[in-house]
Amino acid sequence: MAPVGIGYTCMGEQSDPRSLVRDAAAAEDAGYDLIVFSDHHSPWLTSQGHAPYTWTVLGAVTQVTSRVELMTYVTCPTMRYHPAVVAQKAATTAILSEGRFSLGLGSGENLNEHVVGAGWPAVDERQDMLEEAVEIISALFDGDLVTYAGEHFRVDSARLWDLPSRRVPIGIAVSGEQSAPRFAPLGDFMISTEPEPSLGRMWDEAGGKAPARKVAQLPVCWDGDRDAAVQRAHEQFRWFAGGWKVNADLPTTAGFSGASQFVRPEDVAGQIPCGNDVEAIAEAAKPFFDAGYTDLALVQIGGEHQEEFLRVSASEIIPALREAAESGDPSPS
Numbered sequence: 001m002a003p004v005g006i007g008y009t010c011m012g013e014q015s016d017p018r019s020l021v022r023d024a025a026a027a028e029d030a031g032y033d034l035i036v037f038s039d040h041h042s043p044w045l046t047s048q049g050h051a052p053y054t055w056t057v058l059g060a061v062t063q064v065t066s067r068v069e070l071m072t073y074v075t076c077p078t079m080r081y082h083p084a085v086v087a088q089k090a091a092t093t094a095i096l097s098e099g100r101f102s103l104g105l106g107s108g109e110n111l112n113e114h115v116v117g118a119g120w121p122a123v124d125e126r127q128d129m130l131e132e133a134v135e136i137i138s139a140l141f142d143g144d145l146v147t148y149a150g151e152h153f154r155v156d157s158a159r160l161w162d163l164p165s166r167r168v169p170i171g172i173a174v175s176g177e178q179s180a181p182r183f184a185p186l187g188d189f190m191i192s193t194e195p196e197p198s199l200g201r202m203w204d205e206a207g208g209k210a211p212a213r214k215v216a217q218l219p220v221c222w223d224g225d226r227d228a229a230v231q232r233a234h235e236q237f238r239w240f241a242g243g244w245k246v247n248a249d250l251p252t253t254a255g256f257s258g259a260s261q262f263v264r265p266e267d268v269a270g271q272i273p274c275g276n277d278v279e280a281i282a283e284a285a286k287p288f289f290d291a292g293y294t295d296l297a298l299v300q301i302g303g304e305h306q307e308e309f310l311r312v313s314a315s316e317i318i319p320a321l322r323e324a325a326e327s328g329d330p331s332p333s
Contacts (some may be wrong), residue, residue, distance in 0.1 A: 004289060004325035006318050007034035007297030008310075009073065009217060010057070013043035014236060015303035017052035017060075023306045024061040028068040030314040035061070036073035036104070036217065036297045041080060041112040044239040045260075046253045050303065055089050062096035070101045073217060073297065074173045074191060076108030078126070080116055083133035084158050087140040094164035101164075104191050104215070105134060106173035110251045120251070127179060128152065134170065134186045141167055171215060174199060181206035189213035195287035214293045218285055219272050221301040222309040222317075226275030232302050233272050234265040240272070272301070278316045282324040289325045296321065 008027040010020045024035050039054040058070060070093070077086040086103070094101040107126040114120050121129065132150040139146045140160050148155040172187035174180040180199050184190070184207030192199050193216060204210030219237055223229035238260040239247065250256050273280040281298075288296050298317070300309040309317075 004293075004322070005033040005069070005215075005295035006031075006321050006325075007036055007071075007215075007217075007295055008032040008313070009297050009299040010035055010037045010061070011299055011303075012038050012052050012054055012057065013040055013048045013050055014301070015050055015306075017057050019303060019306075020052065020057050021060045021064060023310070024068075025064040026307070026310045027313075028065045030310045031318050032068060032313070034069045034071060034215075034295055034297060035065075036071045036215075037061075039072050039075040039112075040109075041115050043253060044111070044247075044256050045236060046257065047235050048303075055093070058093050058101075059096055062093065062100075065097075065100075068100065070097055071171070071215070072104045073215070074104040074106035074171070076113055076130075077105055077133040077137060078108060078129040078152070079113035079118055083136040083153060084140065084146075084155050086133070087137040088160055090137070090168050091141070091160050091163050094166070094168045095162055099164055099166040102169040102171060102189075103137070104171040104173065105130065105137075105187075106191070107179075107248075109248045111247075111253075111256070114251050120249070123248070127182065130172075131182070131186065134172065134183070138170065138186070141170075171213075174203065177202060184212070189215060191215045193217055195291040195293070197291040200292040211292065211294075213295065215295040215297070216288045216293045217297045217299060218281075218288065219299040219301055220281050220284070221272055221274045221305075222276060222312065223274070223302075223305065224276050224308075229274035229301075230265050230269045232305070233274050234263070234268045237272065237301050238263040238268050240268075276312075278312075278320045281317060282320040285321050286324045286327070289327075296325075 077083040090103040107130045110120040129152045145159045169188040171189040171191045172183040173191040180202040184203040190203045221229040221233040239256045
């Protein structure tokens with residue numbers, strides 16, 4: 001099996017910007033291959049308590065790291081941001097990082113995008129918007145003078161005057177048969193959250209670049225006190241139990257609180273490895289590797305609980321995940 005990238009998540013919903021920069025530097029020191037960054041205007045739950053501007057954080061992180069790949073997971077280029085502006089931000093970040101940046105894109109969530117007061121379109125329209133946005137961003141990455149008149153976006157004689165020597169790779173978040181075949185021809189790699197082999201097969205068959213890079217994410221709650229870990233995961237991450245079809249449409253933290261009010265701590269612990277069992281994390285990761293994912297980024301739940309997690313990552317967690325990846329099925333069915 002090809003080498004797998006083990007990643008770490010700088011989750012802006014749970015940490016202030018200075019802490020995110022510090023944690024990114026520590027993650028590189030710990031040996032992670034990849035750091036992914038959420039790009040949100042709001043936390044999922046009030047208990048998380050943060051939402052700094054991701055692109056400023058990324059700029060700072062490019063200067064305190066030198067080896068690790070950086071990636072948005074993911075940016076919505078259709079409402080808060082115009083795609084031409086996303087292209088400029090991504091190109092600049094790639095230059096600052098000396099080619100270490102990849103742009104992850106997705107159709108977004110109401111929670112973050114409604115803030116500009118433009119309403120929240122139905123899923124089909126959101127995907128139409130994302131397709132146009134990717135076309136614009138790709139054209140600008142090519143260095144062309146771009147004029148574009150689509151159903152949702154217009155661009156008038158735009159060009160990126162500062163482009164990295166390596167074209168910024170574009171990843172696109174997909175979730176099923178409506179999105180994977182549609183976006184595979186437009187993206188360089190796949191992003192998803194489910195260890196479902198059929199997603200990767202659909203992407204490869206539609207994209208013509210099989211086997212393509214595929215990036216996923218896995219939440220964990222590391223703590224020597226398992227009960228404390230379960231409680232913290234429930235307080236800050238019970239929104240995760242709703243699934244993306246629900247998560248994409250709720251507009252506020254109050255909505256997520258209400259939607260998850262009947263989720264019990266044991267329900268969260270059944271989905272998220274909690275405590276200090278490295279083997280439990282490896283077991284939770286293995287389905288992703290078996291499904292053909294090439295990169296897996298961990299989310300350590302709790303903004304104030306990163307230091308010990310990163311220390312243990314270097315000596316135990318990253319080696320265990322590499323071993324789990326090496327034992328994965330190289331041809332998922």
